[in-house]
Amino acid sequence: MVKVLLVGEAAREHAIAEALCRSNHNPKLYAIMRLNNPGIASLCKATNGEVILGNSQDPKAVVEAAKKFRVDFVFVGPEEPLFHGVSDELEREGIPCVGAKRGCAELEMSKAFMRRLMWKYRIPGRLRFKAFKNVEDAVAYIHEYAESVALKPARQAGGKGVKVIADLQAYLSQEKAHVKEEHTKAIHEKYMKDYTDIEDRILIEERVEGPEYTLQTFTDGRTVKPLPLVQDNKNAFEMDIGPETGGMGSIAGKGTFLPFITREEFERSVEIVRRCVRAVEKETGEKYKGIVSGQMMCTPSWGPTIIEFYSRLGDPEAVNVLPILKTDLIEVCEAIIDERLNKVKLEFEDVATVVKCIAPKGYPEERNLAKGHPVHVDVKSIEKKGCKVYFASTDLKPDGKIFSGGSRLVEIFGKGKTIPEAGEKVEACIPYVWLEDGWGVFHRSDIGSKQLLERRIEQANLIRAVYRYRAKKGLIGKTIEWIPKRGKIVLET
Amino acid sequence: MGGVVGVYGFSKEWRMARFIYYSLLALQHRGQENCGIVTFNGETLNYYKGSGFVDQVFSKPETLEKLQGWIGIGSVSSISQENPEKIQPVIVWEPIPIALCYDGKILNFRELAEKEGINCEDEAEFLARLFSVELEKTGKPMEAIASFMGKVKGAYSLIALTGRGEMVVARDRCGVKPLTIGSFGFDYGVVASESCVMDVIGADFKNDIQPGEAYIFDEHSIERRQVLKPNPRFCAFEYVYYARPDSIINGKSIYEVRMKIGEELAKEHRVNGGEVVLGVPETAIPFAVAYSNKTRTPLGIGFVQTGRRVRSAIKPTEFERIVGVQLKLNPIRAAIAGKKVVLVDDSVVRGTTTKNTVNLMRNKMGAKEVHVRIGSPRLIAQCPFGTDVPPKDELIAVHLNAEEVSKVVGADTFHWLSLKGLVRSIGIPRKNLCLGCFTGKYPVLAG
Numbered sequence: 001m002v003k004v005l006l007v008g009e010a011a012r013e014h015a016i017a018e019a020l021c022r023s024n025h026n027p028k029l030y031a032i033m034r035l036n037n038p039g040i041a042s043l044c045k046a047t048n049g050e051v052i053l054g055n056s057q058d059p060k061a062v063v064e065a066a067k068k069f070r071v072d073f074v075f076v077g078p079e080e081p082l083f084h085g086v087s088d089e090l091e092r093e094g095i096p097c098v099g100a101k102r103g104c105a106e107l108e109m110s111k112a113f114m115r116r117l118m119w120k121y122r123i124p125g126r127l128r129f130k131a132f133k134n135v136e137d138a139v140a141y142i143h144e145y146a147e148s149v150a151l152k153p154a155r156q157a158g159g160k161g162v163k164v165i166a167d168l169q170a171y172l173s174q175e176k177a178h179v180k181e182e183h184t185k186a187i188h189e190k191y192m193k194d195y196t197d198i199e200d201r202i203l204i205e206e207r208v209e210g211p212e213y214t215l216q217t218f219t220d221g222r223t224v225k226p227l228p229l230v231q232d233n234k235n236a237f238e239m240d241i242g243p244e245t246g247g248m249g250s251i252a253g254k255g256t257f258l259p260f261i262t263r264e265e266f267e268r269s270v271e272i273v274r275r276c277v278r279a280v281e282k283e284t285g286e287k288y289k290g291i292v293s294g295q296m297m298c299t300p301s302w303g304p305t306i307i308e309f310y311s312r313l314g315d316p317e318a319v320n321v322l323p324i325l326k327t328d329l330i331e332v333c334e335a336i337i338d339e340r341l342n343k344v345k346l347e348f349e350d351v352a353t354v355v356k357c358i359a360p361k362g363y364p365e366e367r368n369l370a371k372g373h374p375v376h377v378d379v380k381s382i383e384k385k386g387c388k389v390y391f392a393s394t395d396l397k398p399d400g401k402i403f404s405g406g407s408r409l410v411e412i413f414g415k416g417k418t419i420p421e422a423g424e425k426v427e428a429c430i431p432y433v434w435l436e437d438g439w440g441v442f443h444r445s446d447i448g449s450k451q452l453l454e455r456r457i458e459q460a461n462l463i464r465a466v467y468r469y470r471a472k473k474g475l476i477g478k479t480i481e482w483i484p485k486r487g488k489i490v491l492e493t
Numbered sequence: 494m495g496g497v498v499g500v501y502g503f504s505k506e507w508r509m510a511r512f513i514y515y516s517l518l519a520l521q522h523r524g525q526e527n528c529g530i531v532t533f534n535g536e537t538l539n540y541y542k543g544s545g546f547v548d549q550v551f552s553k554p555e556t557l558e559k560l561q562g563w564i565g566i567g568s569v570s571s572i573s574q575e576n577p578e579k580i581q582p583v584i585v586w587e588p589i590p591i592a593l594c595y596d597g598k599i600l601n602f603r604e605l606a607e608k609e610g611i612n613c614e615d616e617a618e619f620l621a622r623l624f625s626v627e628l629e630k631t632g633k634p635m636e637a638i639a640s641f642m643g644k645v646k647g648a649y650s651l652i653a654l655t656g657r658g659e660m661v662v663a664r665d666r667c668g669v670k671p672l673t674i675g676s677f678g679f680d681y682g683v684v685a686s687e688s689c690v691m692d693v694i695g696a697d698f699k700n701d702i703q704p705g706e707a708y709i710f711d712e713h714s715i716e717r718r719q720v721l722k723p724n725p726r727f728c729a730f731e732y733v734y735y736a737r738p739d740s741i742i743n744g745k746s747i748y749e750v751r752m753k754i755g756e757e758l759a760k761e762h763r764v765n766g767g768e769v770v771l772g773v774p775e776t777a778i779p780f781a782v783a784y785s786n787k788t789r790t791p792l793g794i795g796f797v798q799t800g801r802r803v804r805s806a807i808k809p810t811e812f813e814r815i816v817g818v819q820l821k822l823n824p825i826r827a828a829i830a831g832k833k834v835v836l837v838d839d840s841v842v843r844g845t846t847t848k849n850t851v852n853l854m855r856n857k858m859g860a861k862e863v864h865v866r867i868g869s870p871r872l873i874a875q876c877p878f879g880t881d882v883p884p885k886d887e888l889i890a891v892h893l894n895a896e897e898v899s900k901v902v903g904a905d906t907f908h909w910l911s912l913k914g915l916v917r918s919i920g921i922p923r924k925n926l927c928l929g930c931f932t933g934k935y936p937v938l939a940g
Contacts, residue, residue, distance in 0.1 A: 164678055169695050175511050179680075182506035234679070237715040239699040241676035243503040361713045365503075369713070442714055 001026045002330050003049070005066050006040065007056045007086065007099070008077025009033035011357075011392035011411040012315035015322040016077055016329075017043045018390075023330040030069045032056045035405050039391035057081050059089035066095045073097060073337055076290070079156060079312050083109045083197070087290070096337040100292070103284035105311035107276065107292065112154050112200040114276075114309055121279040124477065125272045125296070125305040127208060131200040135188040138202040142180045148207035151183050153191045154200035156308075159246050160364075161191030164207055208299040210463040211260055211456055212307065214250075214317045215269045215294040218332060220341040221287030224274045227325075228348055229258045229266060230317040231456070236364060238446045245357075245364040246407065249447035251419050252320040253352035259419065259453060260460035261298065269296050269304040276309070289336055293317070300466040302476060316355045319390050319411045324349040351415040354422040354448035357392065357408040358433045361440040367406035373439045375402040375409055378432035387414040387429045409433060409441065423448020494735070494881050495570040495581065495596040496520030496686040497672075499652040500694075501660045501710040502563030503680055505535070510560035512681075512694050513567040517547045519693040520686055522737060522804055523596070524569035527580045531592035532562035533658050538592050542580040544573065546801070564710075566654045568594035571881055573809055582654070583617040588629040590656025593621040596670045596686055598879035599647035609644075620645070624653055624661070634659045634709045639720045642666075642707065648728075648878035650702070652684055660684075660710040667726035667936055668704030669878050669927050671742035675699045682710060687740035701743055725925040726936040730880055732919050733869040734776055734839050745920060748779055753918035754868045754910060755783025755837070762908035763788055764835045764864045769828060771795030773838040773850065774821065775802070780868040781837040790835060793828040795854075796821070811845075818846040822853075829858040840869045841898070841909075842882070844889040848902040855903060865904040870912045874933040882930050 002025045006017055013031075017040045021027050029049040031040045034056055044051050050069065054061045057080045066074050074090055076082055076099030083105055090097040106113045118126035131154055132138035142149070148168060153161040163183045167176045187202050216227040230252040236242035252258065257266050273294045280288055293310035313322075322329070326347040335344045362369030375394055382389045389412050393405035412429050416422035430443055446452045470476055479491045498516040500509045513530045528550050529542030539560050543550035547569065551557060568581040582594035595617065599605075602616050609626070613619045623644070627637035638661050648669035653661040662684045664672045675683045675691035675698040683696045691698040702708065705721035727743045728735075738748040758780060767790040772781025774796055785792035799820045808814045834854060841847055847865060854860040871890035876882045885891050889898060890909070899907035912931055916923045929935035 163680075165680075166678070166695055169515075169693075171515060172511060172695065175508055178508060179506050186506075235676075238717065239674065239676070240697075241674070241682045241699065242679070242715055244679040366713065440714070 001028055003028045003030065003069060003071040004330070004333075005030045005032065005062070005069060005071040005074045006077065007032055007062055007074060007081050009035050009037045009040065009056065010078065010315050011390040011408070012313055012318040013037065013077035014039035014390040015319045016075060016313070019322040019325055019329040020075065021047055023328050025328065025330045027330060030065065030071060032062055032065045035393065035395040036397070037391050038394060038396040038402055041396055057084045057086070059084055059086045062086045063089050063093050063095065066090065067093070071095070073333060075099065075333060077312060079105065079108055079310065082311050083156070097289070098333045098336050099290040100288055100311040101286050103286040104280050104288040106284070107280055107309040108311040109156050110154065110198055110200065111152055111156070111203045111308065114306075115203070115205070117276065117279050117283060118306065121275065123272060123275045123279065124268070125302045127205050127305065129203055129205040132202040132204070133199060134201060135185055138184045138204060139181050141204060142184060143177060149180065150205040150207050151180060151187060152203040152205065153187050154203045155192065155195050155198045157191045157195065161187050162244065166207060208297060208301060208305060210298040210300065211460040212295070212297045213258055213261055214314045215273060215296055216313050216317060216321065217270070217273055217292055218336060218341060218346070219277055219288050219290065219292055220336045220339045221277070221281060221289055222339055223341040224270065224277055224292070225341055225344070225346050226256070226266075226270045227321045227346065228252050228256045229261055230314065230320045231258055232314060232317055233444060233447050237442070238444050243365060245359070247314070247316050247357065248359070248444045249354070249356040250316045250320050251352070251354050251423070251448055251453070254418065255350055260457045265298060265304050269294060272304060272306060276306075287339070298460060298463050298467070300463055300470065303467045316357055316411045319355045319413050320353045321348065323388060323413055324351060324353060324415065349415070352417065352419045352422050353413065353415045354419060354426050355411050355413050356426045356430070356443050356447055357411050358430065358441050358443045359408045360404050360435060361442060363407060371404055371406035373404045374436040375404055376434050376436050377402070377410055381432045382412060382429045385425060385429050387412055387425055389413075389429070404435065419448050419453055420450045494524055494879055495568055495572070495594070496523030497566070497568045497594045497596055497650060497652045498683070498685040498690055499566040499654070499660050499662065500564070501682045503682070505563045507563040507681060508561065509563055509565035509681070510557045513565040514547065514551055514557055515694050516683075516685060516690045517567050517569050519690045519737075520569050521547055523686060523735065524571040525804060526571055526573040526809070528567065528569040529580050529582050529594075530560055530565060530567040531582045531584065531654055532560045532565040533654055533656075534562035535658065538584060538590055538654065538656055540582070540584060540592065542577055544577070544580070564654060564658055564660055566592060566594060566652050566660070579615050579618065581617050583615070583621050585618065585621040585625050587625065589625045591621045591625045591628070591653055593617060593624060593651065593653040595620065595649045595651035596879070597647060597649035597651075597665065598877060599645055599649065600877065601646040605644060620651070621653070628655065634661050634711070635707065635716055635718055638663050638707045638709070639718065642705075642720045650686060658712065662702060662708040663720070664702045664704055664706055666705035666721035666724050667927070668723070668743070669726055669728050671731055671736065672702040673698060673700070673742065674702055674708070682715065684708070687736055687742060689737045689740040692739060698741065726927040727921060727925060728878070728880065729915060729919060729926045729928050730876070730930055733915070735880070738779055743921065750919050751779035751868070752783040753920070754915065755780040756787045757914035757918050758837065758866045758868060758910055759784045759787035761911055761914055762866055764790070764833070764906070766833060767835040767864065768832040769793040770835045770837060771828065773836065774798060776839040777837045777868055780839070784835065784837055784866065795825055795828050795836070797823050797825060799823055814846065815849070818849060822850055824853055824858050826858045829854050829860045831859055831861055833862040833864070834860045835864050835866060836904075837866045837868060839867070840872055841867055841889060842872060843887055844898060844901055851903045862905045863903070865899070865902065865907045867909045869910055870915055870931040871909050872930055874930050876930050877935055878927070880930065
């Protein structure tokens, strides 16, 4: 028997829980969660484990739970417990843990740390950036250099607060400058308000464009093992219109690559992640044990480029790959803990997968409106259609009723020979989820569609042609400009 | 005729007036008589409208500055208005404030106004009132627009803005007039008559609004509904003349269609021994390029424009049309003198402008021969859906055949494109096109 404590309460953790429970090692699942995720709760019950409702971000609470249940190891799902030092505290208590220590998780937590690291070790796929410790300097910089930028909170802030501004039409740059300034202030006053664990406040990066994808990997600090590539869809509404969300659904496969990412691009992406893991160890002296994921983009300047790092699996991206993982996840975890991941072969079903999220109206901007509605999920009908449902921001009350927590409600997973086939299966399940008080829900019917896939392929081909041209001209990692009276200038990218 | 645009910001720090202004510049070719912008700033609808070109009406910088808000709609129109309040977008304040603009024509305006007990003479104002009443009745914009679309018969690509900050979009079930949707990052959504607007304001073009479809943009969602069963009858004249060549409408690139029209002309009515092909600016330029490529006749540049670009054919009076054409078409002697010229134009309405041009080329510039090729079929009927085609008794194609027209305009030969050739060039099945101005048969727009 293997006893595992799972930290976290989202759909990603539900998928982790399910993969752990598929193990041949007679697993017993325990969970510490802030909301009582019905999916995780039922898996704990089915394996004779237990649930603790508590602060899953608090190292002391996690250690206490791990000790109480005498678990063999802890699996940390989300990033905030890592940022709060849950893994470090567990190590001090001698409890094995899958999940980066605070120092390694800095790769995700501090976007400025990550960029400095990539520059210091000259890792490909880096972007030009400036970090600011106060809002005045950042605003002054914006007005001095009117150009296309990505404005980010310097710390990972629950995926919120990033704004990308393409400032390409001179006749609109006055309006863009206004928005840049307002957003820079908002980063300082709103998105970074509650975070005092980092000195940098605002990060301004060069803006890049291209197809985005997520490379999730397991690592024991020595070996980096990639999972199949996944692409998330961040716009709230169809046709990639609408505000940014944590992700409205994702596609993967068939196999390791995506239809618009080549084997070579995949391999270069893995190499970038590998070099970053090595660099983190050199910098912090810590072995990276757990998960490291590259939120990547194929850009004109580099090809594969790092947009951000995750010190965890993506959500919804985890839900694409964990249900088709054939290798025993408990064995993978033990190999990570014992630093023998090189001996493990990660195997996945050779299928395409689609995940669609269903969210209550109000998400993502006004979560207070999205919260507290009774949720109905017809699990049986969804399973009859050959799909699976993973509970996200939902709270199971003692009387058996489920209430919305303000974020996405559920994620529905489907698989097929092709992405559109999987997408259609999932789409057929959408009517089985609703809010009993009549409050509206929404999802994106276009995720997984042939039309959207073709758009991605078209975009990728366009960008690929540009970075290949640049490679041919020896321009990867640099730009050459000629400025009157100053002459030729070679800029490092 | 007209052009409409709506831009919906997903966060309140955006100031959309300037985006609407540049969108209207990109739609200026669809209407040059008047224009207007309405914005919503969280409290009320702010507006500014006037007669003239977009850059004339909004020539003072403070005009745009005063139009505060993160949501805006705007329109340009080719129908002149004495009363500035009647210029689109029209605004009604009761029962619920609504600003509304549309491109098209409502066929049951009078009877519907009587039936609904809405007393008003202006079509746009009536639509705004009707929608306002529906919105008060149902409370929900999607229900209101669905009921509205069930009642209104006609061609319309419509954008409205409510005093509560909802943007409402609807296209009639035949989709006669174009309407497209796009967006920019996580920041704003755009709906516009033509996709060229997206390029000009830096947004990404996504798709057409489908015939019979409605969209509601509000604080929490973008709701889409297929309100009416689609029965596509896309206006063919958009491809020949109206739309900009950098636009994509109903899934077809205008440029590509116009190049195909040029090839069709070359197949149908080739001029043997032509020495130069000249296109009449601007619409006919792609026709001429493709005709030249296909026939291997050298392409020349025949005309230079004086002053502002004006769409001469949609000017309301004969005098303005002649002035427009004369300024637009100053011939280049060296391109014409002593040559057997193939002159390509987009359409012939009354024949007066063609006559003017051919005479000038022959009598003053010394063309050896002039062979006229028209990139559209015979224009024989007035459009009931608001496209500016004059009545039948003013259309030369109703009364004369090609040989007769050649004598009237002074050309050696004169030919129109065949109807089949046009349909082939557009690449949309004939049953899904409105070819009424070329056939006299218009689709019945039920519901």
